[in-house]
Amino acid sequence: MLNPIHLRTLQECVRTGSFAEAGRALGYTASAVSQQMALLERAVGAPLFERSARSARCTALAVRLTERSRDALGALESLEREVRAMVSGEEGSxxxxxxxxxxxxxxxxxxxxxxxxxxxxxxxxxxxxxxxxxxxxxxxxxxxxxxxxxxxxxxxxxxxxxxxxxxxxxxxxxxxxxxxxxxxxxxxxxxxxxxxxxxxxxxxxxxxxxxxxxxxxxxxxxxxxxxxxxxxxxxxxxxxxxxxxxxxxxxxxxxxxxxxxxxxxxxxxxxxxxxxxxxxxxxxxxxxxxxxxxxxxxxxxxxxxxxxxxxxxxxxxxxxxxxxxxxxxxxxxxxxxxxxxxxxxxxxxxxxxxxxxx
CATH class of the missing domain: 3.40.190.290 (D-Maltodextrin-Binding Protein; domain 2)
Structure with missing residues (x-):
């Protein structure tokens, strides 16, 4: 099962092209971003980045996964808003x-x-x-x-x-x-x-x-x-x-x-x-x-x-x-x-x- 938190972090990595920049946008350290991406690669079963001493370049799989997960994460965010509204009584029946x-x-x-x-x-x-x-x-x-x-x-x-x-x-x-x-x-x-x-x-x-x-x-x-x-x-x-x-x-x-x-x-x-x-x-x-x-x-x-x-x-x-x-x-x-x-x-x-x- 793919972790939605890791998928959101992946989207920032692909958007910014940097673990450090993604971490700043999300409030994580660069090390925390790197650990999340390692866990996501383990769940996927394939590398998502071409790592070198100075950079981590996104693979085609990472880009594809980012595109395909965008709608799913949007639906999940919508569901989370609905659940919060139901819990507070703003919505529900x-x-x-x-x-x-x-x-x-x-x-x-x-x-x-x-x-x-x-x-x-x-x-x-x-x-x-x-x-x-x-x-x-x-x-x-x-x-x-x-x-x-x-x-x-x-x-x-x-x-x-x-x-x-x-x-x-x-x-x-x-x-x-x-x-x-x-x-x-x-x-x-x-x-x-x-x-x-x-x-x-x-x-x-x-x-x-x-x-x-x-x-x-x-x-x-x-x-x-x-x-x-x-x-x-x-x-x-x-x-x-x-x-x-x-x-x-x-x-x-x-x-x-x-x-x-x-x-x-x-x-x-x-x-x-x-x-x-x-x-x-x-x-x-x-x-x-x-x-x-x-x-x-x-x-x-x-x-x-x-x-x-x-x-x-x-x-x-x-x-x-x-x-x-x-x-x-x-x-x-x-x-x-x-x-x-x-x-x-x-x-x-x-x-x-x-x-x-x-």
Whole structure:
């Protein structure tokens, strides 16, 4: 194997025609240059210089080797620059995943912040439920995943992963604009015991949390419609079809009233999972941006007191919703599969007069 250091020294020898001049250009002594060329000749298996008492003349082989190695050394130098950039985080790739509302509300700003710091980084974002992305983090397919966990439906994360909290989302009651209780600053949950409820599907943490919270208030919620798409839930509430309990990232102000729950304050916690041994230099930068975004959200929610609403009541990429008109299509809706244990392709807005099975 030819030593690239020796090849670089050879190039200087050929260019200058002198071991001493090559040494001065490279910061070596003439003796060190001579030793390197001797080692290179041993590796090549043929002389590269015609040596005399006063000079060392390059052979045709030395000239040819210099020409042929120029591109290879240039490629090696380029690779070295790329490696240094990757080690410093100036370049390289970062693979993230998040659940739907985190991908809509939090991660676009986080990715933009990472690119402001590292413009040449390659960023990838996927979407999935916690149970769908955990294995990918464990296997190294993803560098990190943003997930959620309800206080009323706790879960166990793998011991091999670091689990950092990003932000704690307030859970708020969502009522139609003309509801009898919309003037209240906060509402005890039992005041809504006779109301029709709208929530996510039966197999979701959100649905289980609602049932457990209602049980603590002495009633079983009458769930009339279900969808894993929070915009569907908000639209149904806006039409007066029922009331809902939603996490902060799912709140929108248009045509509904958002009111604080009296007494116990349930939370949905947004967390980020990553491998303890992950050495990707872009990961600490992304985590810092993510925690800053979480702190900004927490500050905004705290500052808005009773009404922690997403700005303008609109989701990124959507026009602010106007009060819906006409009959409601209760068949199939595109979904935002956030709270379930498995992938959801479609969610039926399902009517039922029975308690959801756990």
């Amino acid at each position: 970062l693979r993230l995943a998040g659940f739907a509302t985190a991908n809509a509300r939090i991660l676009p700003g986080v990715l933009a912040s990472v690119l402001e710091r590292r413009p040449h980084a390659e960023l990838q974002l996927d979407e999935g439920e916690p149970d769908e992305v955990v294995d990918s983090v464990l296997d190294g397919v993803l560098d990190a995943a943003v997930v959620f966990e309800y206080d009323l439906d706790p879960r166990q994360w793998p011991a091999e992963l670091r689990v950092d909290e990003v932000v704690s989302e307030p859970m708020r009651l969502v009522l139609p604009a003309g509801h009898r209780l919309t003037g209240a600053a906060e509402i005890p949950l039992h005041e809504l015991a006779d109301e029709p409820w709208i929530c996510t599907r039966r197999d979701t943490s959100g649905a289980r949390s609602l049932v457990r919270l209602a049980a603590a208030s002495g009633f079983v919620p009458r769930i009339t419609f279900r969808s894993n798409d929070y915009s569907v839930i908000r639209d149904l509430v806006a039409r007066g079809m029922g009331v809902a309990l939603l996490p902060g990232l799912a709140l929108g102000a248009a045509s509904v009233r958002i009111i604080r729950l009296a007494g116990r304050q349930p939370q949905r916690r947004v967390r980020v999972l990553y491998r303890k041994e992950n050495t990707n230099p872009l990961l600490p930068i992304a985590l810092d941006c993510l925690h800053r975004a979480g702190a900004d959200l927490a500050e905004r929610w705290a500052g808005e007191g009773e009404f922690p609403v997403w700005p303008d009541g609109a989701e990124p990429g959507r026009e602010p919703a106007a009060p819906p008109e006409g009959p409601v299509d209760l068949r199939w809706h595109d979904t935002e599969p956030e709270a379930g244990a498995g992938p959801v392709v479609g969610a039926r807005a399902e009517r039922s007069d029975h308690e959801p099975r756990r």
